[in-house]
């Protein structure tokens with residue numbers, strides 16, 4: 128099971144339970160403290176950590192371990208269940224025609240992820256196209272175009288255009304032959320009202336089957352505010368976590384999933400178009416708890 | 419007299435507050451440890467609560483960390499032999515290239531000419547991105563084709579500046595994660611070959627706990643002289659500044675506050691501490 132490679136400090140506090148069949152309050156308190164530490168250093172939202180750890184604590188104290196289960200295994204199971212309940216399964220992505228809208232903070236990895244996802248769908252036998260609506264960032268058109276060449280997928284953009292909504296509309300028409308439309312957008316954050324209004328307009332025209340929030344694995348406590356804003360303006364059906372090839376734990380994604388009532392769709396693990404994986408809960412949970 | 423147990427609750431509250439502001443956990447704990455040590459055995463006046471005293475001590479401890487090594491960037495440029503070469507480092511997407519464009523304008527407003535040298539010979543669209551900034555600002559850009567040697571590009575930038583009496587060379591580098599041994603070795607090589615007058619580490623105000631790891635690794639690969647914290651407009655807390663200053667012992671020099679060329683301001687340590695302690 129995933130929790131076999133729990134963080135060393137967490138594991139050593141669990142090891143103390145070895146052989147015990149009953150937990151006293153001190154045991155539970157110590158373990159809960161370690162879990163809090165792990166989640167907080169993984170950038171999970173502070174109030175969410177407190178909620179999670181209090182439900183782990185009360186379950187650990189109240190529930191009888193089933194016969195033959197050691198106290199240690201019992202706690203492990205509770206921790207795992209609580210985490211799984213929160214993070215859920217990978218966002219469902221049927222292999223059929225669909226439109227996906229990408230949104231997120233400046234520099235979070237949207238353009239790179241658009242090309243990666245297109246590559247991923249093409250490997251599944253579908254024909255994807257990326258539509259670049261970012262008219263703001265210098266070089267955005269060239270970047271997306273070159274990434275799509277590397278992914279060997281269709282691309283639409285307008286280097287001279289200045290209206291993202293218009294480009295989105297034209298792009299969907301121009302790539303009508305494609306099965307999967309992935310619409311990239313310029314970076315923006317929760318406090319930029321004009322840009323939030325702009326993405327609402329883009330969303331209106333694109334009418335996506337799902338909107339995905341692209342989050343840098345290293346984002347801190349701000350993840351909550353960002354996720355809340357994107358959820359209320361365009362509705363978020365899934366989260367893409369990027370830059371997981373670094374040391375950041377990606378706890379902001381847990382916060383975002385909690386805020387948006389969604390799930391995690393993809394993980395980005397590098398700068399090339401192949402560096403993409405579908406989300407898988409157990410590996411992510413063990414990373415959060417500090418492997 | 420303040421005893422151990424009087425401190426427990428206020429220190430816990432402050433630790434949570436620091437974590438909510440994205441100060442890295444071990445950094446927060448070490449700062450609170452100095453607060454604990456200064457407080458223990460202190461006597462308290464009747465008018466003060468332990469909480470108030472602890473907060474005052476934390477204010478001083480944070481300011482100690484964040485005010486480390488502050489220097490006048492403009493003065494440093496003014497006094498240095500020209501051209502002054504500045505290389506910008508940092509992980510992917512934090513705002514290095516945009517910061518270079520902003521600083522080029524910041525320097526121009528103060529009477530210094532600059533040339534941009536694109537040491538990012540890797541990322542898709544990197545030449546086009548910095549090229550468009552150079553066009554808009556009417557600056558010279560030195561660039562090579564994708565796949566070229568980053569150190570060579572910046573070196574060409576220095577030669578161009580020497581030949582054309584340009585004051586400052588702004589050398590960009592490709593974003594890289596500190597976990598990539600190859601790319602970190604390449605950064606060391608750039609640092610060795612170019613031997614810049616200043617290396618500025620760029621990170622973003624929205625960064626969380628990982629800010630400590632990367633600041634440390636980048637500082638080890640190519641010793642930094644200071645840092646720039648971008649995207650401060652997206653986040654009001656910015657505890658990452660504390661983490662970076664603490665692990666590198668180097669000052670935060672500028673804040674990026676938006677995507678426009680004017681959106682850069684001198685970093686003010688006091689203002690950051692006040693905002694961390696909720697006194698905006």
Ligand SMILES: Nc1nc2c(ncn2[C@@H]2O[C@H](COP(=O)(O)OP(=O)(O)OP(=O)(O)O)[C@@H](O)[C@H]2O)c(=O)[nH]1
Pocket residue numbers: 231232233234235236237238239240261264267312313314315369370371372394395396397398402510511541593595
């Ligand atoms: N190492 C690593 N780098 C990544 C990953 N995803 C994206 N990047 C890099 O992160 C940087 C930013 O990526 P972009 O795709 O330009 O991000 P964006 O969200 O489109 O940025 P804006 O359009 O400016 O908002 C680039 O240097 C990418 O190569 C990843 O999973 N791992």
Ligand SMILES: Nc1nc2c(ncn2[C@@H]2O[C@H](COP(=O)(O)OP(=O)(O)OP(=O)(O)O)[C@@H](O)[C@H]2O)c(=O)[nH]1
Pocket residue numbers: 233234264314316508509510511512513514515516517538541591592593594648649650651652673674675676677681
């Ligand atoms: N809101 C805001 N956005 C910023 C700021 N600085 C940079 N950006 C945006 O962040 C995104 C990434 O900026 P870049 O300058 O390309 O970052 P970089 O570090 O050069 O990225 P790579 O070269 O891919 O590693 C762009 O969309 C910028 O416009 C800032 O201070 N505030």
Ligand SMILES: [K+]
Pocket residue numbers: 358362363364387388389
């Ligand atoms: K939702």
Ligand SMILES: [Mg+2]
Pocket residue numbers: 237238239261264267312313314
């Ligand atoms: Mg982009």
Ligand SMILES: [Mg+2]
Pocket residue numbers: 514515516538544590591592593
């Ligand atoms: Mg760049």
